[in-house]
Amino acid sequence: MSAQTDRVLFEAICTPARSLDRRGMRLLASALLLLSLLVGGVSALCGAWPVLGFAGAETLLVLGLMALHRRGAARSMEMLVLTEGSLTIRRTDARGRRESLTLDPYWARLRLEERPGRVSLLVLQQRQRQVEIGRLLGEEQKRDLAAALQEALRRYREPVFDNPQLRDG
Template sequence: MSSRADTVLFEAICTPARSLGQRGMLALCLALGLASAVTGGLFLWLGAWPVLGFSGGEAMLVLGLLALHRRWAARTAEVLVLTEGALTIRRTDARGRREELVLDPYWTRLRLEERPGRVSLLVLRRRGEAVEIGRLLGEDQKRDLAAALDAALRRWREPVFDNPQLR
């Protein structure tokens, strides 16, 4: 049985943008391999055969680093959960390390700080302490998260009670 303190009022999961899916990664690997083979073949035809090894090595290095970046980005996440008793921020970084912050939602204030020429900061403030959230998000996603979280915090602070006797 769930208690009132465990009721989830708001939950948001922030992950980095991953525009390249599995099929896109395969297409990129094939295109890079083909370009490397054509370049290596051209230099082999011109008699500069040592370039062939470097061309293949570069392609393998680029693909390896891209695969490593994709694996690290898949682990990275930030989860915001508002319950009756707390606002919890759970973060997992690229190395798998986890961090959890628990804030009192009544005293926590949300602020979107504009920075000209850069992505805005989304900050939760309480009693002189500031915690940045939504680091993985772009400008539009931060604005959406700010609006949704602000509305959830406002509903939590100013509940509307339905009294059937007053109807």
């Protein structure tokens, strides 16, 4: 391959939204632990001491599931790369499994399907093959990605050539 075919025309990296950073997670975990200790302590003082163990176990389960979800969200990503020869979709899921798909950008068509009450579906289609993209994104981010990728595909299919001989002057 020549350097010309490797030139990146468009690149997008999609990651899931993560509303809490490490500090926020620590604060939330501390608040949950404190609340659990408070409920367990009041229950123990009232004579229902077994509640203390159940409240602690429930809190540890919730914090463990949150940590597991956070770790998976940190791994999940989708990368779209449009070059002069291909449109490549590389995905990594929450478990770290990787998948790569390549489409011909000239024949790829982008479709945003509205779904009432749910996040829209963003689909790349090439002949009989359909690939959902932007699974990790919310509604607004999908619309932004659709507009940007649609524009990049349009520029790819309709290149503007600069011929000095055709310039006025």
